Amino acid sequence: DSGVTQTPKHLITATGQRVTLRCSPRSGDLSVYWYQQSLDQGLQFLIQYYNGEERAKGNILERFSAQQFPDLHSELNLSSLELGDSALYFCASSARQGVGNEQFFGPGTRLTVL
């Protein structure tokens, strides 16, 4: 158990819908990262937050947004869902920024868009 929690574990929805994925980082970790794992794209970085502020954006679609709240939990919002958004979405956290700081991954949320 990494200490990072993600809810829900599974999510099945229809095209055009909007969903929210939730992540609670390890106690004390200030950085939260979101990754998407799909069969065709592999594991891709989406966005990072550090202590409530957005720090970096990766290959995140405009239909997707995220935020980190004062209690450090984070939410990833996916809207106008398309079939291609079906993927495993991971949240990871680390205590600090820096090259050597290990990222601890949550169990992931498996999103299926029908």
Add this chain to the structure above:
Amino acid sequence: AQKITQTQPGMFVQEKEAVTLDCTYDTSDPSYGLFWYKQPSSGEMIFLIYQGSYDQQNATEGRYSLNFQKARKSANLVISASQLGDSAMYFCAMREGQGDYKLSFGAGTTVTVRA
């Protein structure tokens, strides 16, 4: 350009034998970190081992060791005394010192341990 390359899509290894998973990386940043993660069929990502670009010695964690060849930009993972529970997908990842500290992942290598 691909930052992390894993050229072995799948490998079979006999139980109790060692297996080496290849990883090459591309960066011009002098400060970077290399990570290996294991993803079993259940889906979670499990951290295995870390090697920093300035580390003089190869990293080891139990049955995992990292063969770090900086000049060749390679960071191969060696799993010794393979166990059935080692069957999983293994990802090599890199974090660079400049910028956002995100992890860039390779495509992964599937390891199947045979009894």
